Each structure stands twice: as C-alpha cells, then as structure tokens.
Amino acid sequence: MAEASIPLLDVRGVSKRFPGVQALDDVRFELRQGEVHVLLGENGAGKSTLMKILSGACARDAGIVRIDGRACALSSPREAQQAGISTIYQEFNLVSHLTAADNIFLGREARRMPGIVNRRTQRRDARHLLGALGSSIDPDARVADLTVAEQQMVEVAKALSLDAKILIMDEPTSALTESEIEQLFAAIRRLTARGGGVIYISHRLEELSRIGDRATVLRDGRYVATLPLPAPIPDLVRLMANRDIAQHYPPRTRTRGEMILEVRDVARGTRLRGVSFTLHRGEILGVAGLLGAGRTELARVIGGADRAERGQLLLGGRPLAVRAPSDAIHAGIGLVPEDRKRHGFVAACSVAANVALPQLVRLSRAGVVDRARERALATRWIEHLRIKTPGPSTSVSALSGGNQQKVVLAKWLALGAGVLIVDEPTRGIDVAARMEIYQLLDRLAVDGAGILMISSDLPEVLGMSDRILVMHQGRVAAEFDHREATHEGVLHAALGLAS
Numbered sequence: 064m065a066e067a068s069i070p071l072l073d074v075r076g077v078s079k080r081f082p083g084v085q086a087l088d089d090v091r092f093e094l095r096q097g098e099v100h101v102l103l104g105e106n107g108a109g110k111s112t113l114m115k116i117l118s119g120a121c122a123r124d125a126g127i128v129r130i131d132g133r134a135c136a137l138s139s140p141r142e143a144q145q146a147g148i149s150t151i152y153q154e155f156n157l158v159s160h161l162t163a164a165d166n167i168f169l170g171r172e173a174r175r176m177p178g179i180v181n182r183r184t185q186r187r188d189a190r191h192l193l194g195a196l197g198s199s200i201d202p203d204a205r206v207a208d209l210t211v212a213e214q215q216m217v218e219v220a221k222a223l224s225l226d227a228k229i230l231i232m233d234e235p236t237s238a239l240t241e242s243e244i245e246q247l248f249a250a251i252r253r254l255t256a257r258g259g260g261v262i263y264i265s266h267r268l269e270e271l272s273r274i275g276d277r278a279t280v281l282r283d284g285r286y287v288a289t290l291p292l293p294a295p296i297p298d299l300v301r302l303m304a305n306r307d308i309a310q311h312y313p314p315r316t317r318t319r320g321e322m323i324l325e326v327r328d329v330a331r332g333t334r335l336r337g338v339s340f341t342l343h344r345g346e347i348l349g350v351a352g353l354l355g356a357g358r359t360e361l362a363r364v365i366g367g368a369d370r371a372e373r374g375q376l377l378l379g380g381r382p383l384a385v386r387a388p389s390d391a392i393h394a395g396i397g398l399v400p401e402d403r404k405r406h407g408f409v410a411a412c413s414v415a416a417n418v419a420l421p422q423l424v425r426l427s428r429a430g431v432v433d434r435a436r437e438r439a440l441a442t443r444w445i446e447h448l449r450i451k452t453p454g455p456s457t458s459v460s461a462l463s464g465g466n467q468q469k470v471v472l473a474k475w476l477a478l479g480a481g482v483l484i485v486d487e488p489t490r491g492i493d494v495a496a497r498m499e500i501y502q503l504l505d506r507l508a509v510d511g512a513g514i515l516m517i518s519s520d521l522p523e524v525l526g527m528s529d530r531i532l533v534m535h536q537g538r539v540a541a542e543f544d545h546r547e548a549t550h551e552g553v554l555h556a557a558l559g560l561a562s
C-alpha cells in the first residue's frame with residue numbers, strides 16, 4: 064500500500080527565532096508509525112523548542128508540519144491534541160495544589176452528571192494508569208507533596224491516558240531510577256506496538272539504544288543527521304558536539320583527609336528514619352538509592368532546607384545547628400538542590416545575579432554590589448560550564464532547561480563551599496558539560512572539600528565516588544568502598560535485598 068510510506072509525522076524547513084538566538088533554522092524531522100525516534104543535541108540545541116512547536120505551545124516562523132500526510136498549523140495546544148500529539152514537558156506542567164488524579168484528568172474530568180466530577184472513577188483510572196507504570200503513588204496525593212520523580216510519573220501517566228498517536232517525551236527519565244525506567248520503556252513499547260510513534264529526548268546516552276529505533280541530531284538549531292540505532296556513543300557525541308569528547312571519569316588522585324562532617328542518626332518524617340555517616344575532606348561520597356529512599360530528604364536536612372526531627376550534625380567536630388539554608392551557607396555547606404526549578408534559581412533575574420547570589424556580601428563594597436565583579440564572576444562560569452546564553456545579563460527564564468541547570472551549579476561551585484551537597488548534579492546536562500562538572504567536582508575535592516553526591520545515574524555514582532552509601536527506605540542499607548562496588552551490588556542494596 065502506498066499509505067505505509069507516508070510518515071506519521073513529517074517536519075520540513077522549520078525555523079524559530081527568539082530575541083538574540085536562532086533557536087531553530089530550517090530543521091527537518093520524520094517519525095514513522097511504530098517508531099521511537101530519539102532527538103539528540105547539546106543543551107540549547109533547540110530540542111525543546113521543536114517539541115513546543117509540535118505541541119502547539121509555541122508558533123513557528125517558517126516550515127511545514129504534516130501528520131499522516133496532512134499539513135497542520137498546530138497553532139494551539141488544543142489543535143495539537145486533536146491531531147493526536149501528546150507531550151511530557153521538560154519543565155512539568157502540573158498544577159501543584161491539585162491531586163495526582165486531578166492532574167491526570169485535568170480538562171477532561173469524568174462526569175456522572177454535567178458539572179459534577181466523578182472522583183471515584185477518576186481515582187480508579189488514575190490508580191490503574193499509575194499502576195501500569197509500576198508506581199504506587201496515591202491518586203489523592205497533592206502534587207506539591209510529591210518528589211520530582213513522582214511528579215514525572217504523574218506526567219507520564221497523564222500523557223499515556225490521552226491515547227495519543229504521537230507521544231513526545233522531553234527527558235522523561237531524568238529523575239527516574241533503573242526500575243522505573245524499565246516500566247516506562249514497557250509503556251512506550253505498548254504504545255508503539257499499536258502503531259503510535261514516540262519522540263524521545265534524553266541526555267542519558269546509554270539508554271537510547273535500549274529504546275530508540277533512529278536518532279536525529281540537532282546542533283545550534285540546525286539539522287545534522289539521522290541515523291539508525293543502536294549507534295556507538297562516541298559517534299553520537301561527535302555529531303552533537305562537532306568534536307571528540309573524552310568520555311571518562313577523572314582519575315582518582317584525591318587523598319582522603321580529616322573528617323569534616325559527621326551525621327548522627329538524623330531523622331525526619333517517614334522518609335528519613337535515622338541516617339549516620341561521616342564525610343571527609345578530599346572525598347566524594349556517592350549516595351545511591353531508589354526513588355523515595357530518602358536521599359533528597361537527607362540533602363535538604365544537611366543543607367538547612369528542612370529541619371531534622373532527631374539526630375545531630377557535627378562540622379569539624381563541633382555540633383552544628385542548621386535552621387535555615389543561610390545557617391548552612393554561613394557554615395560553609397552548599398546545597399545544589401534536586402528540584403532546581405522550584406528551589407534553584409530566580410527565573411526573572413539575570414544569569415549573573417543568580418551565579419552571584421550566595422556571595423553577595425563578598426562581592427559588595429559598603430553594602431553595594433559591585434556589578435563589574437558580579438559580571439566577571441558570571442562570565443568566568445559561563446565559559447567553564449559552557450552555558451549557552453546571549454550574555455550574563457540575560458534572564459535565566461530565557462535559557463534552555465539544561466542551561467538553567469548549569470546556572471544553579473555554577474552558583475554553588477563558584478562559592479567554593481567546604482562541604483558541597485549535589486543532588487543529581489548532571490540531570491538534564493549534555494555530555495560535554497557533564498565531563499566539565501566531573502572535573503570540577505574532582506578539583507574541589509582535591510582542594511580539600513568534602514562532596515556528597517546524590518545521583519540516580521549508577522555509572523556516574525560508580526565512576527565518581529570514593530565511597531558509596533546506598534539508601535533504602537530512609538536508612539543506609541549498605542556502604543561500599545569504590546574498589547569493591549559493582550553495579551549489581553549497589554542495585555541489590557538499593558532494592559533492600561540484604562547481602
């Protein structure tokens with residue numbers, strides 16, 4: 064049949080300009096029935112912009128989009144939805160004061176009678192959808208009370224519930240751990256088996272060949288190539304970055320010094336149920352664990368974002384009371400939070416102001432911030448981390464997701480804290496910048512900082528840590544020296560299977 068050769072989605076000559084940047088320039092893209100097509104590119108390459116155009120959230124300046132051979136304007140989200148396109152956004156689109164179930168069915172509530180939402184049906188359907196993803200989130204939980212990974216699950220459930228023909232996933236696994244990713248992939252395969260197509264964006268290159276059929280690479284808003292998967296990772300990296308990037312972790316030349324932080328039986332609520340460990344100067348201590356294991360709660364308590372209900376912190380041997388983030392900063396403890404959109408940056412402020420924020424006092428003379436020094440500091444970090452921005456005075460809200468992440472990292476790395484807690488430091492960050500971040504963390508440790516690195520990226524935990532703590536249900540389930548840690552061993556402990 065002739066029809067079989069018509070792609071599900073055919074994008075040609077699409078361009079989009081924002082003030083100061085050509086985000087997309089004459090881009091093409093094709094999605095076939097039953098295909099998972101991966102979209103690749105460095106931070107700021109234009110991936111999300113293309114997806115926003117396809118989901119009707121953003122208007123294109125030029126180009127043609129055909130769905131099943133028919134040209135579509137896609138001038139509103141409703142029109143895109145009617146055309147069968149459903150999207151999981153990189154920056155979540157959930158309403159935080161509503162429940163998980165309400166969010167999943169927002170705008171198309173189950174009704175028994177006009178005007179009356181049938182909550183029982185909704186709750187049942189939501190539980191069913193989440194269950195199919197292997198998630199046990201309570202449909203009645205308020206989204207504001209969920210972790211980032213749980214919110215991501217709600218987003219995925221919502222997108223799947225729309226029964227879309229074309230599903231766009233902009234970094235769906237960035238907050239998920241191995242077992243959740245497996246569930247998500249199973250859901251994706253069910254969808255493609257029905258003839259649907261999936262556009263998949265991720266910076267976790269190892270997972271792409273597990274799920275993708277083809278990949279298209281964008282660089283600086285331009286189309287570079289389309290190739291079949293699996294493909295060697297170095298080849299993909301070269302296409303994305305237009306240069307070779309050595310992909311290895313910094314050699315461990317660090318030497319472990321005196322103890323800098325001691326955490327004794329710290330507990331808070333049901334998620335953190337008594338954790339003790341020590342952190343030394345010159346050491347990178349990795350923290351692994353599944354979603355909900357209590358890792359972020361631990362970070363927040365040490366960083367002063369939440370108060371411990373029990374237990375004690377000792378810094379350099381002396382008891383330390385952290386009641387607020389400012390106490391922690393004052394004591395030399397920096398926290399790069401996991402949920403950077405909510406806690407990491409001030410979107411309306413410039414890149415420079417954000418980078419300088421924790422050290423305004425240091426950059427001020429007689430109470431007035433020295434703007435030239437602020438700018439110089441930001442310019443240096445824009446180069447270090449290759450932050451893609453028109454300049455230091457651009458507001459953070461105009462940056463791509465990954466570049467916003469880099470700004471948050473820069474802010475804390477620039478401070479040079481003695482204890483640095485990084486929660487998912489490379490989430491959403493492209494390969495090139497990822498290697499820079501590894502180098503920077505290593506250098507900070509070599510210079511005497513103690514680093515607590517929480518990460519769901521197991522290769523990263525194994526590659527970077529000197530020691531690894533594995534958390535399970537609010538407690539430390541196991542501790543490994545890097546010489547004895549294995550993928551299986553860590554996973555085993557994370558699942559709560561005693562060794």
Ligand SMILES: Nc1ncnc2c1ncn2[C@@H]1O[C@H](COP(=O)(O)OP(=O)(O)OP(=O)(O)O)[C@@H](O)[C@H]1O
Nearest residue numbers: 081086106107108109110111112461462463464465
């Ligand atoms: N609303 C906006 N206003 C101004 N510039 C924008 C806006 N949205 C995106 N841009 C710019 O367009 C370019 C492409 O951004 P986009 O978000 O599409 O990148 P991306 O490939 O999704 O990157 P990432 O991997 O970091 O998510 C970037 O230079 C970004 O700064």
Ligand SMILES: [Mg+2]
Nearest residue numbers: 111153463464
């Ligand atoms: Mg993006």
